[in-house]
Structure formats: structure tokens, C-alpha cells
Amino acid sequence: MTLPKYQIQQLGTSDYEAYLTFLDVAYACRFFSSGKNGDFQLRVFITRPKDYTDVYYNLGFGVWNSEKHTVDDVVELKNGDFQQILATIASISLDFLEANPTASLYAEGSTPARTRLYQREITRHRHLIPENLQIYGLIRDKDVGFIELQPGINFDAFLLSLK
Template sequence: MAEDRYTYLKMPEEYYYEFYSEGPKGIIKKIIRYRLIQEIPFKIYNLGFGDWDETESDVDDMVNTNNQDRQRVLATVADTVLDFLKSHPDVSVFARGSTTSRTRLYQMNISAFWKEISDASFIVKGYQNKEWKPFQKGINFEAFIIRKKI
């Protein structure tokens, strides 16, 4: 993925990444966390992403920053997924947006980079009608799982 992306700080022992979005709304701290949500029969980590809220000392995944750098932000998030899976090749990453439109945005980006993703030894499945299916362009999914091919 040759998309322009932000440089990020990585804290591997905490499965934590942070970077700063820069645009007309200023410089905004973004956080990506990977949290274990399932161990058996295999490990699945949830991808959590949002703006850092100083007041709450927590991540806000509902805020719409609109800093006019959406593609760069999404490319940065995608790069952390690749980095996380490179460091943990035996796990899967679960992703679902905090809203339906954000999940759709994830899907549009998976579709846009589908050739690179599928050529790079990754398997992506989408959740639809209460079952996991191989990812296909043009199908609306509710969530996604990505893992390295074994």
C-alpha cells in the first residue's frame, strides 16, 4: 500500500499505536489499540481506533474530526494492522466501525486495496447474515476479520 500515511509511535507490549492527524482542525492525537477478545479456538484481537479525549483520558471512537485527511488516517490504521499481524502472525484482527457508515468506510478501503491485500498473503472475511464469508467486493458486511495465510 503506497498510500501516504502518518508516522506512528508503537508500544508493542501494550498493543498500542498513536499518531497525530494534521489539518484545518489542528493537530489531533489518534489512538489505535488491539485488545484480545477471544483466545479459543484461536486468538482474535479487536482493532479499536479513535481520537484521544484529554478530558476523559480515553479514546473517543464516536467523534468525527473531519480534519480533511481521512485517507491518510485510514492508510495509517491499515499500516498498523499489517505491523501488528507481522509481529503476531498467529492471530486474527477483528474490525467493525463504531457506526454503520464507519464500517462501510473500512469496507471501501479494503476494496480499494484488495489486490495488495490478497497478494500479500492475507485472508479477509466479512460478517453478513450471522456468518463469516470470504471477503468480496460489492457485498455489504457488518464486520471484518483479517489474518495472515498460513
Template sequence: MAVARYDTTPVDSREYTGYSEFVDILDLRKFYSQGRNGKFELRIIVTRSKGNWDLDLFNIGFGVWDETLQIIDDSVQTKNDDMPKILGTLADYALSFLKKYPAAGLYAEGSTISRTRLYQREIAKVLSYVPPDLCIYGLVKQDEVGFIEFKRGTNFDAFLLSRR
């Protein structure tokens, strides 16, 4: 299944100073959403807790780049009718990242409950196309269940993608 995506380009992580006192930035990419509401620069960022170089658990985030504040704003809605292409770009990047770092786990969580549900619906749509060497887990915080293999019909609070 071919997924529509935008091309990404690397960004020097020294350009992004937000939260650098708390996290190490492993990778930073940018791409552009173009649609009925204009052109928006979006960024993908991969981080891990500051100084935890022994851990292979990373956070992947994305959002609209706020040039004025020099931050990635994950609350902005572009409303450019290209959400599948944006999420396709994020998924394509995540797969490339895991090829480069096969022992890594990528943690993702929506900035709101509704965004997390959106991501869950989009994952469910492509679940049958996920390569067999990849695992998608969902986090269930209720009753401290923890991470379980992703399955349709379960409400998750976050996601973890890794190689088997």
C-alpha cells in the same frame, strides 16, 4: 501501491485504564492527524478478552484520544480531510502486527453502521493490492452467515484480517 500514512509511536498501556478490567491490552500506539480543523491525537489499540491468552483473536480499534476522560473516542470526526491517510496508518500497523504475530486474527468493526461501510469502501479500493499471504474476511450477521471472504458488493458488519 504506496499508501500515505502517519508515523506511530508506542504508548505505555499502563497509561490507558479504560476497559482494562475487561480486556488485556496487547499494543497501544499514537499518531497525530493534522489538518484544517487542527491537530488531533489518535490512538490504535489492540486487545483481547481478559485472560484469553490461548486465543489468537484480537480486536483492533482506533479513535481520538480524549485527554480529559483518558479514553479513545471512536465517535469523533476530525474532518481534517485525511481519512485515507488515517486508514492507511491503521492498515500499515495491522500488517506489521500480523508479521509479528502470524497466527493472529485482527477483528475490526466500525462504531456505527456508516463507519463500517466507510471501512468497507476503503478496503474495496485497495483489495487488488492486498498481499497474497493475507486474508480479509467480512462478517455477515444477517441469517447468522458468519465470516466469508471479503468481496465487493456484499454488506459486511465487521472484518477480520489474518495471514493465510
């Protein structure tokens, strides 16, 4: 069984020019959430600091504001397609890692509650996650750092990489 995903369209970096002085945009795409509250354009982008040569990237996503050319990662769509949105983002992440096998992706919710929601969904659908994908959770308290994802522990962020 797999979860349904949205069709994505890869984008260039022209919409992110304001950020290009301090960020490298390694990948950018969009897709549309379609549900009970309407259609919304979502953007996914994978970035790292400019001239940063390490293999760590940041995964960001949210609703695109075409007037301001910004991504809102706090808005709640409540469009009835949350799992399809997360499945699409997971697929994008896995595709990026497969194309960049030495890379690691850092992901964190815009709020602690959202991070817990993502963790709950990862745990719920663990059986669908490819065996070659490693997922670590970050514990900031007492500088524990990243440990392998485990149920029953609240994590502050996640790090994904291939085995």
C-alpha cells in the same frame, strides 16, 4: 503506489489501566492527524478479553481525549486526511499480524455507515493489500458468519489474518 502514512509512537498500557482488569492490551500506539481542522491525537489499540487464550484480537482506534483518558471512535474529524489515517491503521494491523502470525484481528466501525466506509476503502485499495493478508467479512443476518471479502456485499465487520 502506496498511500502516505503517519509516523506512529508505540505506547505502554498506563493510559488504559481502567480497562486492564478485564482486557489484555496486546499493542497500543498513537499518531497525530494534521489537517484543515487542526491536530488531533489518535490512538490505536489491539486488545482481547483478560485471560483469553484464543488468537482473536480486537482492533480499536479513535481520537484520544486526554482529560478523560478515553478514545472517541464516533467523532468525525473531517481533517482531509482520512486515507492517510486508514493507511496508518492498516499498516499497524499488518505489522501486528506479521509479529503474531497466528493471530486474527476483528475490526468493526462504530456505526454501520462507518463500517461501509471502511469496506469501500478496502475494496478501492485492494491492489495495495499484500497477497498474504486474508480479509473476511461478517454477515450477521441469518447467522451466515464470516466469508471471504467480496464486492457487492455489505458486511457488518471484518476479520484479518495472514495466509
